[in-house]
Amino acid sequence: MAIKKNENGTWVLDPVQILGEDRQEVEIFDTTLRDGEQGGVTFKGNSKFKIARFLADTGVSTLEVGFPSSTPLEFDTVKQIADTVEGPYICGLTTMDFENIKRTWQALENNPNPTIHVFTLNIDEASIRAYKAEPNEQTEKAFRAVTYAKELTGGKGRVEFSAQNTILALSQSLNPEYSFLQEYISEIYGHAIKAGADVINIPHTVAKGIEIEIQEAIQYFKMLVEGTDEVMLSFHAHNDFGVSVADTLAAIKQGVRQVEGSWYALGERAGNTPLEQVIMNLSLKPSYNRKFFTSFKLEKTNAVARFIERESGIPIPYNAPGVGPNALRHGSGVHSDGDKKGKEIGENIYLPCAPEDIGWTGNTHQITKLTGVTGVTARLEELGYEFDKAFVREHIIPVIKSRDMIYGDKELRMIGDDFRYTGKPHIEFVDYAFNKFANSNIRQAQVVLVLGGEKKTGEAFMGKNGPINAVFSAIDDVLGLGEKKPKLVVYEPSSQGRTHSSVAEALIVLSGNANELNYHLTAPVWVGKAEDEDTITASTKAYVLALSRFMTDMKGKSGTDKNQQMGI
């Protein structure tokens, strides 16, 4: 135990545990673009390329960017990244098939740091039966595959080897009935090491039926397999039972020096190990950062997560540690008061770290007329805008400086959208009216819009929900968006009385992600604000403006599956 009594009889932490200068590097292997794409996410167009380029200077050690032999499109994407993105190892996954290995190499060969990642079928007992796999044959194949991959790379970059479901196989192998798995694991990995694999990955593919702890599994693996001291050990886990981060940290303590995962756990089922959580533990928790470090630039944590959120269309979970919209925000009076008192003495009492440590710029940052260009640009970027500093300085700062107020996300979105959508609107509001049917109480809203240069009329009956709802339904009738329609998440009408006149204002926020109900979301959001003499007209104009901006984005996206990309 690291906690001991010193000579004064006081409990202290044993200083032997604090290794300081002997800290060891844990490499971050980012598979967001490969394994992260296996469940519900499809990166479209040049998204993968944009993400790879963004990640290249964050200090990530390896980027696994795809499975080049799977389709010609995937080959081209991986090749484009390998040809142009430098810094981390650029990795492509392949089966043990020679043709596939060759194709993978062709995609990667122009990169200065290529990694061919060779993987096998699952090696657990049930999978051997299901695939009718022959252990000796698989072992021989693994040896030949790694040998061939090493030949192709000619010493450039790395070759990584994985046998799927190894953790389960390790656990099962301790059952005397399945003891043949001991030889299988020992042989298949031993052969891969002999053939020259630089990285040996131990996959925890499915968290099911495992009777041993991860630390035991890794220790046992090192006893079973010869040569593990000569290679880099890697760990790959899925978050089926919500403990993939804990398992990954346990694996690191047993000698694993590369950890695989994705951003905010993107990936099939419950996802891959969320990298940002592993990084935060390694960097911010003294019991780890005394011993380990990563090259990842911690302050980029939130920027990376938001960038991937924008490109994938999959929202970051509200409470996701470190990167969720609520991660460093607290609402209770006691906590807010403690936070305020803490700040007076330079401490963050109720926060896990200083927000700037992980680049968190949620609404603890207040934008006012005194905020500089960098602060405003960074916040707008967090909200999903792509304005450069020069543009912000010239166009947006003057607007912010013109009023003495605190600009929350809502206000910034209104300003940002005004500068983002400068082209001709897709839809224009012309007029509305209510018709009453003779001899009945039934009323009908009628709306006239200009859509694609043509005047169109929409109608809807007015039900219990009132006239504004009826007008909005009539607009929906014209557009016919059906299920593609973004959800109305905010509607704020207000009227300001003046001495001789009154002005009605309305604010509308539409969201592509129906579960979000606040302004802090960074998933697709469209804002419309308008004023007029009466509330119905102001509301209708605001609704039409927000929908018009939504349609501009829809038109701007290419590919057939744009709904998924928009996250709707």
Ligand SMILES: [Zn+2]
């Ligand atoms: Zn996986």
